[in-house]
Amino acid sequence: MDDTFPLEESSLSRRQLLNFLTGATVAVTIGSALYPVNQFFVPPKEDIGVEGGIIATDILGNPIPASQILTEPPGTRALVAGLAGEPTYLVVKDDQTLDPIGLVDNCTHLGCTFPWNPVDQQFQCPCHGSLYAPDGMVIRGPAPLPLKIVHVTVMDNGSILISPWTEADPRTGKEPWWV
Template sequence: MTQMTTADVPSMGRRQFMNLLTFGTVTGVALGALYPVAQYFTPYRAGGGGGGTNAKDELGNNVSASGWLSTHPVGDRSLVQGLKGDPTYLIVEGEDAITSYGINAICTHLGCVVPWNSGANKYMCPCHGSQYDSTGKVVRGPAPLSLAIAHVSIEDDQVLVSQWTETDFRTGTDPWWG
């Protein structure tokens, strides 16, 4: 039998280097593969620093306050594309004023779009008969909750919609949609 000499055995420094290189390569590949997965589960944040999202009309154009007020009479409730693309009612409350909140038109029962019934002065869901008052507060079920609301603001003549995080002024409770 031949006996191994120290020259035949790789040095510990070389072995540690190869282990480190292998570990680094495997870790890099694993992290590179997991990055897109993590990005998929991270919600997209639009609008930047909380300024809001531009309300869009039926053609996808930004809604200008002056244009909206010139084509919609006082008391009008018309749909725009609001947060997350949901249909949101903008309410004209005066000759030159839009309310400071918009009402999400998605029924809290099963998700139907709720039209405004001007004759009854309330929102009435065509799917299962839920009814909401003029502020979107539920007055008749089967809908369990009031319609979601969003802040509406005007900056540089553009109508912006942003998340409502304060207490719901209609019910006095925290917003369920936040």
């Protein structure tokens, strides 16, 4: 009687095993290298709230409470990060409330950002000299269009909701150019 067991041929050869391990190693290496590249080129999703609005934040992404802006004197223009991270001016009115219309800080000529000049009571683009009235209408070009506006709402919890303006522009009575 034969006490040896018959050797069964393996279904996976040594060459196939090494090819599989090499391929898996290459796939993991390439996948781990492409992940940060993908994260760089794909923008993060915004936390979109009511009617496509977002909460106003500072430059670091921290929410700004309305109480912080309302401590400023009337006529102050506070710059916050608004829709799609665009810098947006919020205006403190005489009755210590926020104006329901915010102005996006992008020149309609070439997209420059610009400061509010409290002495001249106008927005002044330093790049090419465009001037805007306090409501965002063009005083002097080369800017061809008024500033984009957004809705500003103070929520019950004190945060500031900024949402897109899609109805007629109250300054011109026409369809907004940015819609």
